[in-house]
Amino acid sequence: MSTEKFSPKILVFSTDKISDPGIDQAGLRKIHYSPSVYVISLPCSSGIKPRWIMRALQKGFDGVFIAADGHECSYSSKCAEHTNTIIVESQKLMKENNINPKRIRMAALCSVCAEPFVSHMGNFSKILSELGGIDTEVYSQK
C-alpha cells in the first residue's frame, strides 16, 4: 500500500453533549475531513473502556482519538484525569500487543470546535500515515 493512498481509519470517541455537537458542526459547515473517520458518542469520555479501544485496533482501525470535554465536562471536574488514566491503561495493553502507543490520542473539543476537530483529524492522519497501517503491527505478532 503506498503512503499517498493510505487513508488511516480513525475511531473517534466523542461525548453526547459537548464534543459530538462540535463534530456535527464540522459537517454542518461542510468543513471536510477524512471519510475514514468514524464516531461513537458516549455520555462522558471517562466512561471509555480500554477493551473497546483494543477492539477497535484489533478490528482494523489505525488509530483511536478521544474527543474529550476537558474542563467543560458537566459530570466530573476530574474528567481529564480519568480519561488520561484510561489512555495510560490502554497504552499498556497496546504495548503488550505490540501496538504503537502513538495510535491513541486525546484532545479537548468544545461544542463549536469544528475547525479544531478537522485539524486534529488531519494531524492524527499524518501521524498514523507515518506509522503505517495497523495490520503491520497487529498481524505481525501472529
Next chain:
Amino acid sequence: MKKQRIGVYICHCGGNISDYVDVEQLSKLIQAEEGIIISKDVMFACADSNQKDMIQDIQEQKLDAIVVASCSPKLHTHTFRNVAIRAGINQYNYTQVNIREQCSWAHSDTPMDATIKAYGLIRAGMNRVSYSEALENVEIKTHRAVAIVGAGVAGMRAAIDSARMGNHVYLLEKDFFVGGHVPHLGKLFPTGEDGKEVVTKLYNTIRQMPNVTLFTGAHLEKVTGSVGNFTVEVKISPRYLSANADPQKIHRVFSDCCPESSNPLLYKDKEHRIMYKSYPEALPDIPVVDVERLQSNVAFYEKYKDIFDVNQQLQLLKLNVGSVLVTTGFDFYQPTEGEYGYKQSDKVITLPEFKKLVDANSDQLIYNGKPISSVAFIYCVGNRQAKGENKYCSRQCCTATIHTSIQLHEKFKGVKAYHVYRDIRTYGKQELLYRKSSQLGDIYLKFEEKEPPIVDCSGKQPLIKVKDYLTSKKEISFDTDLVVLVTGMVAREDRTEIASILKIPIGSDKFYNEIHPKLKPVETVITGVYIGGACQGPKNISESVQSALSGAAKINALIKRGTIALEPIVARINADACVWCGKCAEVCEYDAIKSVEFNGKQIAEVNGATCKGCGICAPVCQSDAIEIAQYTNNEIESMIDGFMSKADIKEKTVDAESHEEKKAGMKEYPHVWNQIVTLLDGQKLTIPQISEQLGHESNVITYHLMTMNKYSVVEPAGLDDDEAYFYYKLKK
C-alpha cells in the same frame, strides 16, 4: 436476546443526504442482511407520512427494533422514540444513525467514500440495535416545592415567580439579611434606581406571598434524595433576641449600642458591635446579636437582658422539595495588599467601596474628612489576567464605573474623573452612558496588560503614571485625590460548600458549571438542580435575574405535573463478576454506588435515581462488572465491528433520465407531495391558497414546495395581483 426483526429507514433528507450518499443502493444492500425485515430509503424520515408508514410497518411486520439513518441524534431522537412508542415497541429498541452531519455533509466532496462510510455507520447502528434492550423510564413523583438557595435579587425574583406559578418556595439566605451585594451599590444602571429600593420592593412582595417561606441565617447542611423528592437539611442560626421582646425596644437598644459610623465604608464592619445590621435599612428589619460579645459586656447585657435570649440554639430543619435553584451570587475581587497601592494607602479603594461613598455623601464628596476633587478609576483589576487565575471579563464593571462617574458629575460639582482602562465594554444600550461620560469631560487613557499603570502613593496625593496607547504610548502622569480600583467578580469563597452538597460541577473559572452555555444554560448535570444569576459566571443584575427566572420556569415545567420520567441510562452491576473492590464508589461523584450483601458476598449496588449514567465507574472496574445501559460492551463493540463491515458498493451511474426527474419520481416522497401535485393539476396557486385548500400550515407547504421546486416537480408561475406571493404550477 438479539433482535431479529429489524426495520431500517434511510433518509434522503430532500437531497441533503442523497445528493452525496447513494441511499437507494444502501437500502437494497441492507435489505439482504440477516435479521433485516424492512429496509427503505425515504425522502423525509421525519415527515408525518413516513412516521405513519413506520408505525404500520412495525405493527404489520412485527418488527422488534428500528434504525433510522438520517440527521444528528440531537434533532430527532425524541421523534423516533415516539414513533416506537406509538407502534407499540420499546422506545429504547431504536437507534439513530447520523449520516448527514457526520457523513453526507462532512464528505460531500467525496460521494463514493461518503456512501462507503454511510454503509459502515448503518451497519454499526443495526448491530447496536440488535443488542438493544427494552428499558423503562423511571417514573418519579415530584413535590411541588422549590428550595432557592441565596436571597439576592436573582433569588428573590425567582422565588416570587416560582410562587406565582403555584409552587411552595423555601428561600434560604445564609446571611441574616436579604439582597446580597445590591443594597450596597447605591444607584444602579441603567435606571438610576437605588439598590436598597429594589431589594425593599422584592422583600415586601415576598412578605405578602403565603407560599414563600424565607429563612435567614440559613446554612445548607445536606441534600439527599433526587429530582422530585429532595430532602434539604438547613441549619438556622439564632438572632439571640427574645421572641417576646418589644420590636420598638429592640430598635432603641440597637441605636444605643450601634450609633451610625461616620465612615460609610465601615458600616458593614460587624466586628466591633454587639448588635448589627448590614446597613441601616437592611431587611428583615431585625438586628442580629453577637452573643459572645454580648456575654463579655455584662453591664450592657444586664441593662437590656429582657430583649435577649442567649440560650437560643441552632435549629435543624428538613424541607421536602422537588427541585433546587442555586442563586448564591459572587464575591467582588479583593485586591492583594500592594496591588496598585491597595491597603498601603488609604487613598486607594475599590469600586464597591467608592459606590458606598458616593451614595453616603450628598453635596460634596468627602472621604476621610477631606474633599475629593479628582478620581482615577483603574479598570480590569483582578480580571482579564492572561497569566493569572481570572482570565474572564466581568461584563458589568465598565458600565458600573462609567455610571458612577456620571453620578459624580451630577451629584458633586467639579469632580474630575480619569478612566485608566484596557477596553471599554459598555455593550448594548449601555454604550449611551459611555458617550455621556465622554461628553461630560471624563478623560480616558488606554493601557495594555503588559504595561499596567503605576500608582505611586509616596507623596501627598497618589501619582499615576500610565503609557497611553491612544497617544502612541506617551507616558502621562497625573495626581489624583483618590484611586478607585475597578474590581470584577469572582466565584464565592464558599462555593465548594454548596457544590459538594449539591454535586454541582465547578468550571475552570471557579464558577458553577451549567450543562451547556447555549442549549442548557441553567441546568446542571444533577437533574432537578438548577443554577441562576452570578453564581454561574459574571453577570449584571438584569442578566442575573433573567437566568434565575429561566431556572424558575424550567423548574416549574419539571415539577408541575406531579410526576417526571427519568431516562434509564444508568450503570448496572454484574453481580456474578463483582468482587467489591470499592473503586467504582470512589470515583462516583454522585454517591450513587454503595456496597450491599448478595449471596454471601459484598457487591456494588447502583441507585438508579441518583446515577447520572456518565460511566466513570465502568473502566475502573478491574473485573469489568459494570455496564451502562445503551452503552454495553456488546453494543459498543458490535458498532466497532459494524464500521469495518465491507460491502460491494458500486459507483453511482447517472442514467440518461434526468437525475432530478428520477428523484422526483421516487415512490417514497411525502404524501403532501401527492396532495400538492393533485391540487396543482391544471391550475396555478400561491402558498397561502395551497395551505388553505389542503389544510396544512403554510410553513409545511413552503417547506415541501421548495423541495419540489428543487427537484423540478413544480415551478414558479409569476406573482399574484398584490405582488405578495408567487404562483406555483406543475412543471411539465
